[in-house]
Amino acid sequence: MSTRVPAVTSQVIAIRPGRPLAGAVTVDGSKNAALPLVAAAAALLRPVRLDNVPASSDVQTLLDLLRHAGWNTEHPVGDDHTVLVLPRETAPAPDGLGEAASSIRASYYLVPSLIALCGRARLPWPGGCRIGDRGMEQHFKVYEAFGDRVRVDDNGYAVEAGKAVRGTVSLVLPFRSRGATIAAVLRAVVASTPLRLGQPNLSPEVLGVLNALTAVGYPCRAGDRVLTLVPPSSVLEEDVPVWKVPGDKIEAGTLACAVAATGGTARIDGVHGPDVTPLVGALHRMGIPTTNEPETLVIHGRDTQPTGRPLRAMATLAPGGLDADFEPPLLGLALGFPGTHLFSDPINPGRHSNLIPQLVRMGGEITELSSTECRFTGPQRLTGAGVEATDIRTGSALMVAGLTARGVTTLGGVDQIRRGHADLPGKLLTLGADICEVTP
Template sequence: MSTRVPAVTSQVIAIRPGRPLAGAVTVDGSKNAALPLIAAAAALLRPVRLDNVPASSDVQTLLDLLRQAGWNTAHPVGDSRTVLVLPGEAAPKANGLDEDASSIRASYYLVPALIALCGRAGLPWPGGCRIGDRGMEQHFKVYEAFGDRVRVDDRGYAVEAGKAVPGPVSLALPFRSRGATIAAVLRAVVAGAPLRLGQPNLSPEVLCVLDALTAVGYAYRAGERVLTLAPPSSVSGDAPVWKVPGDKIEAGTLACAVAATGGTARIEGVHGSDIGPLIAALNRMGIPTAEETEALAVHGRDTQPTGRPLRAMATLAPNGLDADFEPPLLGLALGFPGTHLFSDPINPGRHSNLIPQLARMGGEITELSSTECRFTGPQRLTGAGVEATDIRTGSALMVAGLTARGVTTLGGVDQIRRGHADLPGKLLALGADICEVTP
């Protein structure tokens, strides 16, 4: 088997069990944080420099959409991880983004920026991972609270700026939607209005946008019940420099892979506090895992399985388990004793993507509902041909393939690249027997 991941586009990832993973690797910038930061930079209508931008395809698609809509983006010479976002001089384009914008969910982040540039935004219904219905209703309530007019049809939706709402804009979300929270924050930026948002999402991806805005004079207070945002009293002429945080989901996936093989490794470039719930889950399973300075240390060779059942319950609550941690954690838990329960009410249908693929490898998992599943470990998997139907299903199947008997061939590589520019390469750097091949 090849020991090098080719640079050319391939169709299948081949994975074979080998020695325990070991060493150190640095994660890329977070896709889930980069997307709203790029949209926030566009909404300011001023030059912004973004550092540590990942090369995942969803991020590149959003940058392409910005250029289509009238912004300029550029990389400094020799620095592909830095992006300059600049207001364009050409006539703005509020529509015509249908084909590309429908390929990712994050296209909805562009609505406030398009309103700032054009006074209106017209977009197709968002696409991305096929993991159940994730509606736009809460986004539309946000825009209506700002006095905007919303129209929808089978093809997509349009938001047109209305008369400015006098005074602070106040609304409460029925649940802690990350997308709707970002929409409210960016719409407040465009309106130049104070915001009071009830039941906000306070994930690291939201907080990094709020922290970035403080660099241009905004002030915020984030509590579990209420988020407030106040505009700056004056605008600085300096171009702000924002940094995309390290990808906590990539770090968690790599940690699960290391633990699955009984390896020991240091995963660098991530805030340990961002992955506290995953660390707690690994320790509960008997895998010594600790937060270090801007890193995560996994000591899988010292694992002593506890046999305690794992209850992996994804939640939007502050400091809860991010839903994107759940699939790779499930792939790991299959090999550990206990009867484990996994729940993801945020993405109904994600289990129906993953469970049939694991069943091809011999996994025995009971799907209790569209959001819950249960299984008893340890289970011994066998390599098979499987498909990454979405980003996180792909990462879970990589974790499972590292311990399955024989070769696992994983299709759907383009799905994985939507969230990770080179996850196989990072596993290879830790000693995994993995390569990309053209079948």
């Protein structure tokens, strides 16, 4: 059997239960962290090298958009995971991104970069998958605070740089939006204006951008209540800064849930330990022993002793809270554990309506309490069925569920999974999963 799942987008993933997963695997760079780092590199309008860049399709699409908008993005010979971002001396108008930009949500990260290069940005509404409203209101308030003019229509939105604001730009976000926090930080970089942002998002992905900017001379302070950024008095440009994309905490969490679901024991390398602390806490409440080291997560599934305690998996934007992208694979795992469990994702109100009907096809009995909350009692025994990945995390949850379901689970929507993971099925295969891609 091959050690890598072939990358054929017309196929479906077939999953069968088998022996407990075991061994070791290294996660790719994080899609969620790479996207804002690519945008931050572009906003500086100077050469920046990014290491550990994942080959997930969303990241490749963003790099393609940069090239179309006026940047060079180069791979060193023989190194597909390193990208050098270089601004061109002249750039085309930024109005031709169109359909490609509507295929991903993260196209909005490019607004500050386009303003830096062209003074304006015109983009379609964010797309990618069906997990609820892609609201941009907080982003628009950020740009208006910097004096920019915003126009919207049915096809998208335009942001045009206005008269520069003097002094510190101060605003408070009504909720801890990751996208709006990144927008504010990068717009401050482009404007060379001090920023004071209340109620910021302090996820590892945001902190990664702040650390990268600090490394090139931007003083940043990030507290629970206020984030501040000050333009540097001078920027050293003799050397090309090197930023490294951190390991994918969500891929690590998904693999951890898969190992635990099968009662296996495995080591997952390349993930920053504190980034998965909320997930580890949920696993411990279920009775799954784990070892969380600085760059390694070990799941001791063979020693699991189910507690029967209810699991409350509540996605939140609060610092140190459970990332919403951990919730779907945890749900797939918790179906097999005793207790009455409550899951909540108020951040992505359409995600449960994607995932729950697919699990019901497999025999899951789940009560939807609202568009963002559901409850179920385990353990449940699922049966393989034909299901669809309507978004990245629904696909990962269905893979976890399929590893313990009776019979064969066939999972469509492979392109959705590849948006976030270049080869998640291949990593499961490395750990011994009975998984492959087949022609329908």
